Amino acid sequence: MGLRTLVIIISLTFYTTPNIAQSITDSNAVNLTKYKKIYHNVITTRAFFTNTSNTLKVKDRKSNQSFNLEPNKQDRIGLSLAFRSFNVSYSFAPDFISENKDNRNSKLFNLNLRTFSGQHLMQTFHLFNQKGFYIKNNEVNQYFPETKNFKIGGTTSYIFNENFSFKAISSQDEKQLKSTASFIPNITYYYSKFHLKDNSAFNNLDSSYYSLDIAFAPSYYYNYVPSKNLFLSVGISAGIGLNHSKSRGEDHLTTLLTELSFRGSANYDINNLYCGLHYSYLSLNHNADSGSQVIDNIPFFNIFVGYRFKAPKKFIKTAESINEMLKLKS
Structure with a gap:
């Protein structure tokens, strides 16, 4: 496929953080409570490797036969830089990774964003745009090189325990100091469009499928801190909701939706240097039409190494000016 830019993301996400007045020590980290601390006035850099995709399993409910719709997957490497509400990320799919050597004109664009409002509310956003799928059983x-899948959606979550740090899992701009857990209810919603197409000499396929999912999924997360430098986290959720779908040639259908997800993380840091990995898996199960069942799977794997360093005074002054203009606390 050659070296190709897949993702250039510049996201500005503003959220309110506590107003910090005391002096900053320990690499510009300030304890919010005895359970967690925040890295303030710090630039966070990260190099990462990511593998993710959106795969569909279609199952005939009468014969129990099934087949998988699997994208021509790509592994990506990249760099990111973050300071307060500013985040820049760049990644690409190099040919020297074995998974990328036979992309056969496939395409993958994936966007993941997470924002926080106060100590409790968390919002995630996901987008997948894939081209080039295998049909397997x-x-x-x-x-099928012309087959496409588009998915957009996310999750709104409420973190009950203020001592629990989800940022220690997702972005490392906070650190969990003591082990704790939290109940986190979620509302998950996705819109999907799948277009199966093949105009080869042997086939003349042209079929579309649309799907809208919404589910309520309570979850439980546990952050375990076995030592000063090691951090482990595990979470699981199970939910129920509704799916509304439409296939070409079929009537609109609204059926029961079930959701199951798992997330595991590990992080190790020595002063300002840190490394870790994330793994998550989301599965949405529902009926697609009068005779078919669809299992919609989104696996995600990420391994990273990063470094935090004190931001220059000019960065800090600019950030404070933006916060003042937008009437946000520093």
Whole structure:
């Protein structure tokens, strides 16, 4: 495929953080409570490797036969830089990674964003735009280069325990100091469009499928701090909701939706140097039409190494001016 830029993301996400007046020590970290601390006036850099995709499993409810719709996957490496509400990330799919050597004109664009409001409310956003899919089962393994899948959605979450730090899991601009857990209810919603197309000499396929999911999914997370430098986290959620879907040639259908997700993280830091990994898996299960069941899977794996360093005074002054203009606390 050659070196190709897949993602250039510049996101500005503003949220209110506590007003910090005391002196800053320990690499510009300030304890919010005895359970967590925040890294303030610090630039966070990170190099990362990511593998993610959106795969569909279609199952005939009468015959119990099934097949998988798997994208021609790509592994990406990249760099990111973050300071307060400003985050820049760049990643690409290099040919020297074995997974990327036979992309066969496939495309993958994936965007993941997370924002926080206060100590409790968390919002995540996901977007997948994929082209090039394999149709696989025990008898078939055929590639459809023109087949496309688009998915957009996210999750709104409420973190009950103020001592629990989700930022220690997701962005490392906070640190969990003592082990604690939290109940986190979630509302998950996704819109998906799948277009199966093949105009080869052997096939003339042109079929579309639309789907809207919404579910309420209570979750439980536990952050475990076995030592000063090691941090482990695990979370699981199970939910129920509704799916509204439409296939070409079929009537609109509204059916029961079930959701199951898992997330595990590990992080190790020595002063300003840190490294870690994340793994998550989301599965949405529902009926697609009068005779088919769809299992919609989103796996995500990320491994990273990063470094925090004190921001120059000019950065800090500019950030404070922006916060003042937008009437945000520093």
